[in-house]
Amino acid sequence: MKQNVHKNFMELKFPSRSENEAFARVAVASFVSQLDPTMEELTDIKTVVSEAVTNAVIHGYENQEGMIYIRAEIDGSRISIQITDQGTGIMDVSEARQPLYTSKPELERSGMGFTIMENFMDEVTIHSKPGKGTTIYMVKFLKSHQQQKMAN
Amino acid sequence: MKQNVHKNFMELKFPSRSENEAFARVAVASFVSQLDPTMEELTDIKTVVSEAVTNAVIHGYENQEGMIYIRAEIDGSRISIQITDQGTGIMDVSEARQPLYTSKPELERSGMGFTIMENFMDEVTIHSKPGKGTTIYMVKFLKSHQQQKMAN
Amino acid sequence: MSLNLEMKHSRNVLVVRLNGELDHHTAEQVRYQIEDELGKDRYFHLVLNLKNLDFMDSSGLGMILGRYKKVSQLGGKMVLCSIQPSVYRLMEMSGLFKILPTFEDEQTAVSACGVAS
Amino acid sequence: MSLNLEMKHSRNVLVVRLNGELDHHTAEQVRYQIEDELGKDRYFHLVLNLKNLDFMDSSGLGMILGRYKKVSQLGGKMVLCSIQPSVYRLMEMSGLFKILPTFEDEQTAVSACGVAS
Ligand SMILES: Nc1ncnc2c1ncn2[C@@H]1O[C@H](COP(=O)(O)OP(=O)(O)O)[C@@H](O)[C@H]1O
Ligand SMILES: Nc1ncnc2c1ncn2[C@@H]1O[C@H](COP(=O)(O)OP(=O)(O)O)[C@@H](O)[C@H]1O
Numbered sequence: 001m002k003q004n005v006h007k008n009f010m011e012l013k014f015p016s017r018s019e020n021e022a023f024a025r026v027a028v029a030s031f032v033s034q035l036d037p038t039m040e041e042l043t044d045i046k047t048v049v050s051e052a053v054t055n056a057v058i059h060g061y062e063n064q065e066g067m068i069y070i071r072a073e074i075d076g077s078r079i080s081i082q083i084t085d086q087g088t089g090i091m092d093v094s095e096a097r098q099p100l101y102t103s104k105p106e107l108e109r110s111g112m113g114f115t116i117m118e119n120f121m122d123e124v125t126i127h128s129k130p131g132k133g134t135t136i137y138m139v140k141f142l143k144s145h146q147q148q149k150m151a152n
Numbered sequence: 153m154k155q156n157v158h159k160n161f162m163e164l165k166f167p168s169r170s171e172n173e174a175f176a177r178v179a180v181a182s183f184v185s186q187l188d189p190t191m192e193e194l195t196d197i198k199t200v201v202s203e204a205v206t207n208a209v210i211h212g213y214e215n216q217e218g219m220i221y222i223r224a225e226i227d228g229s230r231i232s233i234q235i236t237d238q239g240t241g242i243m244d245v246s247e248a249r250q251p252l253y254t255s256k257p258e259l260e261r262s263g264m265g266f267t268i269m270e271n272f273m274d275e276v277t278i279h280s281k282p283g284k285g286t287t288i289y290m291v292k293f294l295k296s297h298q299q300q301k302m303a304n
Numbered sequence: 305m306s307l308n309l310e311m312k313h314s315r316n317v318l319v320v321r322l323n324g325e326l327d328h329h330t331a332e333q334v335r336y337q338i339e340d341e342l343g344k345d346r347y348f349h350l351v352l353n354l355k356n357l358d359f360m361d362s363s364g365l366g367m368i369l370g371r372y373k374k375v376s377q378l379g380g381k382m383v384l385c386s387i388q389p390s391v392y393r394l395m396e397m398s399g400l401f402k403i404l405p406t407f408e409d410e411q412t413a414v415s416a417c418g419v420a421s
Numbered sequence: 422m423s424l425n426l427e428m429k430h431s432r433n434v435l436v437v438r439l440n441g442e443l444d445h446h447t448a449e450q451v452r453y454q455i456e457d458e459l460g461k462d463r464y465f466h467l468v469l470n471l472k473n474l475d476f477m478d479s480s481g482l483g484m485i486l487g488r489y490k491k492v493s494q495l496g497g498k499m500v501l502c503s504i505q506p507s508v509y510r511l512m513e514m515s516g517l518f519k520i521l522p523t524f525e526d527e528q529t530a531v532s533a534c535g536v537a538s
Pocket of ligand 1: 051
């Protein structure tokens with residue numbers, strides 16, 4: 001009845017309020033917990049979700065209320081997380097990815113969000129269209145092999 | 153800029169796998185945490201989400217894979233939670249609500265799910281259509297008045 | 305995953321410590337493991353130590369009632385101990401204590417079985 | 422909400438203990454409270470005790486760098502202490518320790534400011 005590889009997914013939708021940053025990272029971390037990740041892997045995931053959701057709140061919607069969508073998928077030990085806003089979008093994605101680059105220094109942004117995502121995840125893809133919105137797609141492979149546990 | 157009454161919502165969608173029961177209750181509890189509820193209120197909410205989601209998995213979809221939808225709303229100190237499946241539905245809702253009634257005693261069900269929901273929440277409404285599915289709508293008013301904190 | 309189970313025995317009493325969260329997902333695994341151990345015919349009584357059980361819902365109640373039925377059919381006793389307040393509240397609401405005695409700690413619970421046997 | 426802030430002072434050093442999670446939502450409140458206290462002109466140096474800071478992201482980094490700029494513009498020193506491993510990892514990755522010294526405990530951190538002033 002059970003497949004050999006554990007597959008699962010979840011989708012989440014919520015308004016771009018800063019109160020929801022903590023909720024979003026806890027929800028994704030809790031979903032991913034079924035793979036029994038290490039504390040470090042769990043912190044990595046919480047952190048990158050926090051980065052991408054915060055960016056949607058601050059840069060995507062510029063503190064206006066819009067919707068944020070998250071889809072997380074589990075496929076064996078592979079976790080993928082997609083975070084989407086329908087906000088301003090990014091003009092120059094390669095500039096945005098530069099460490100320390102921020103378009104809002106007056107808000108005490110560190111410009112380290114994308115750098116952290118790239119460091120903590122195995123793959124980070126940015127799809128963005130100015131005026132349409134942004135989707136961040138991230139993949140992480142858990143080191144601990146939990147499929148065996150899941151398979152029985 | 154901030155309204156006097158704190159309003160927020162979130163929507164969640166995931167397949168009816170038993171692994172997702174823990175995820176669902178943690179996600180809703182984490183969302184509700186922004187109102188700073190007591191430990192007891194938080195446990196109540198975790199428990200009723202666990203009951204309704206488990207029912208969708210076992211009774212709604214009878215362990216086949218279907219989708220479960222959750223919508224949680226905050227309006228001041230009022231929390232509402234709606235949990236929907238598109239499964240078998242309930243023939244006789246008033247029978248189902250009876251303490252100790254279960255249609256699946258062979259699965260060691262206690263028949264206490266709805267009784268617990270009614271005890272832990274201020275309002276429980278069941279909408280169900282046989283062959284179409286079931287929606288459980290629950291409301292709880294938090295005792296601690298957190299709106300003041302939220303308003304500034 | 306989110307539930308971990310420790311077993312030990314003390315003469316004819318099987319002691320099971322449940323650590324984590326007991327819901328529909330984890331209750332199945334607990335049921336199998338306890339049934340398996342009880343099937344070895346070494347034990348007569350069952351103590352569930354719930355000191356580190358942080359969450360339980362009605363699926364947990366069902367699992368506990370299921371074990372109670374099995375154990376008492378064979379003439380054994382089943383008792384609970386060290387229940388956390390939130391789990392206690394659920395059990396009380398459900399009337400579980402009308403059929404299952406509960407004790408403050410494991411040792412008292414084990415003795416209670418011994419005395420009764 | 423999920424961040425709680427304790428302040429104390431030790432001569433001309435303001436010590437701020439951050440308990441909980443520092444993200445964009447909570448960083449704003451921390452910024453205002455620290456600025457408010459520093460505005461009282463009683464202090465010169467700033468120690469952030471992160472012993473009970475369980476989570477931090479780049480918004481936290483931004484807030485810390487912002488305080489560092491303010492404090493050092495006025496000739497004061499800012500140091501960190503008692504950083505948890507997960508927060509440490511983020512700070513190290515971001516190169517924060519190139520500008521901010523960190524100490525094992527609050528007392529050493531406070532003395533370090535004192536010696537330097
Ligand atoms: N969701 C988004 N929508 C629009 N612009 C974004 C979004 N995410 C990031 N950006 C742009 O990319 C830049 C770099 O992002 P990041 O590395 O996270 O740093 P920071 O958030 O500190 O500015 C931002 O300053 C912003 O201009
Ligand atoms: N989502 C659902 N879909 C179909 N039937 C349901 C659903 N939820 C509850 N029921 C019916 O209501 C009965 C009582 O539910 P409950 O009080 O939770 O007890 P239990 O889950 O232990 O059977 C169930 O046995 C089932 O017949």
